Amino acid sequence: MKIHQELTKIVYDTSAIDYIKLLAPKSVCLTSDPFMIKLGVLAPFEQYFNSKGIPYKIFSDVQPNPSEALVRKGLLHIIETKPDVIIAIGGGSAIDLAKAIMYYCIHIKTEFMSIESIHKPIFIAVPTTSGTGSEITNYTVITDEETGAKRVIQSELMQPDVAILDVELTMSAPGSITADTGVDALTHALEAYVSKLRTPFSDAYALKAIDLIFKNLIPAYENGNHKESRQNMQIAATLAGLSFNHAGLGINHSIAHSLGAIFHLPHGKANALVLPEVMKFNLKSPEVVNRYDEIARYLGMNFGTPEINAKALIEGIRVLKSHLNQPGKLTDLDIDMNAVIRHLPQVLTDVKADYCTVSHPFAVTDEDIRGIVMALV
Numbered sequence: 414m415k416i417h418q419e420l421t422k423i424v425y426d427t428s429a430i431d432y433i434k435l436l437a438p439k440s441v442c443l444t445s446d447p448f449m450i451k452l453g454v455l456a457p458f459e460q461y462f463n464s465k466g467i468p469y470k471i472f473s474d475v476q477p478n479p480s481e482a483l484v485r486k487g488l489l490h491i492i493e494t495k496p497d498v499i500i501a502i503g504g505g506s507a508i509d510l511a512k513a514i515m516y517y518c519i520h521i522k523t524e525f526m527s528i529e530s531i532h533k534p535i536f537i538a539v540p541t542t543s544g545t546g547s548e549i550t551n552y553t554v555i556t557d558e559e560t561g562a563k564r565v566i567q568s569e570l571m572q573p574d575v576a577i578l579d580v581e582l583t584m585s586a587p588g589s590i591t592a593d594t595g596v597d598a599l600t601h602a603l604e605a606y607v608s609k610l611r612t613p614f615s616d617a618y619a620l621k622a623i624d625l626i627f628k629n630l631i632p633a634y635e636n637g638n639h640k641e642s643r644q645n646m647q648i649a650a651t652l653a654g655l656s657f658n659h660a661g662l663g664i665n666h667s668i669a670h671s672l673g674a675i676f677h678l679p680h681g682k683a684n685a686l687v688l689p690e691v692m693k694f695n696l697k698s699p700e701v702v703n704r705y706d707e708i709a710r711y712l713g714m715n716f717g718t719p720e721i722n723a724k725a726l727i728e729g730i731r732v733l734k735s736h737l738n739q740p741g742k743l744t745d746l747d748i749d750m751n752a753v754i755r756h757l758p759q760v761l762t763d764v765k766a767d768y769c770t771v772s773h774p775f776a777v778t779d780e781d782i783r784g785i786v787m788a789l790v
């Protein structure tokens with residue numbers, strides 16, 4: 414028996430504050446980041462809470478992959494004040510923090526406390542970038558502050574109840590963030606479409622996401638005020654999130670996670686760097702060639718055999734990347750061959766341990782990973 418179920422209500426074509434007003438919360442916990450406060454994104458929320466006398470607490474010192482200490486602080490606040498709504502406004506990190514708080518909150522509730530002593534708040538995720546898909550997925554990453562180790566948690570307990578797609582909140586994202594996050598979303602959909610765990614439902618989400626990204630990412634990058642392309646990118650990122658929430662990802666993300674951590678690269682840029690090489694490598698699987706052929710034909714690239722179409726898709730991605738000023742090689746980011754060779758053993762260890770490797774369409778060896786990484790120099 415197979416079951417497909419979506420657990421998150423998607424609210425779009427509205428402003429986030431209008432939906433919150435409809436919800437009329439009694440007490441709110443809000444996670445965000447300092448940049449959002451600086452941009453004034455939280456101001457309308459605070460005005461509304463103040464005007465209605467709604468108690469609220471903001472956790473804004475969010476770093477990428479929030480620390481366990483911050484999660485504990487948020488958790489304690491939830492237990493003490495029992496807000497009926499938790500709102501995460503920001504990029505992936507603000508939403509990741511709220512997810513971790515929700516996860517431990519429900520765990521504590523079910524394992525240690527009476528059913529009345531704590532209640533599950535409604536969890537609302539409001540993304541301000543179009544890429545991570547965090548508003549719709551049940552993954553989070555938190556950091557052990559002592560060892561620096563990153564811990565991935567996956568659980569339905571942290572699936573947002575509501576994702577609000579408010580396009581106005583994405584309009585101020587600069588070009589480089591628009592490009593990085595947009596290619597991240599594209600990588601989610603491409604990896605989900607060939608994943609070992611794919612389903613007909615994840616396929617449908619992924620194809621539509623890829624189509625929207627090919628049509629809208631360059632216009633959104635070249636003119637950040639172009640509302641229609643911003644809106645389409647926001648929907649594409651959520652669709653891509655839906656696809657990999659069911660199908661998982663692959664070694665593109667595993668390698669990008671490792672290179673990103675070693676060389677301090679933004680997540681989307683690391684994915685963009687690796688993407689054409691991993692796709693080229695994946696052509697060794699006839700099954701993946703057929704899947705890439707399906708994507709290419711969906712995008713209107715029908716030039717002949719499945720092999721030709723699959724290669725055309727990879728070429729299309731190289732062209733897209735060059736329009737977005739994304740790096741082609743590690744050396745474009747001033748990372749030299751010696752540094753890459755020195756860190757190769759770490760990359761191999763990381764990729765083997767990464768949860769994304771499990772759903773790659775076929776098994777990979779150390780030699781395969783070494784070949785992909787060295788082709789990036």
Ligand SMILES: [Fe+2]
Pocket residue numbers: 545597598601666680684
């Ligand atoms: Fe990603």
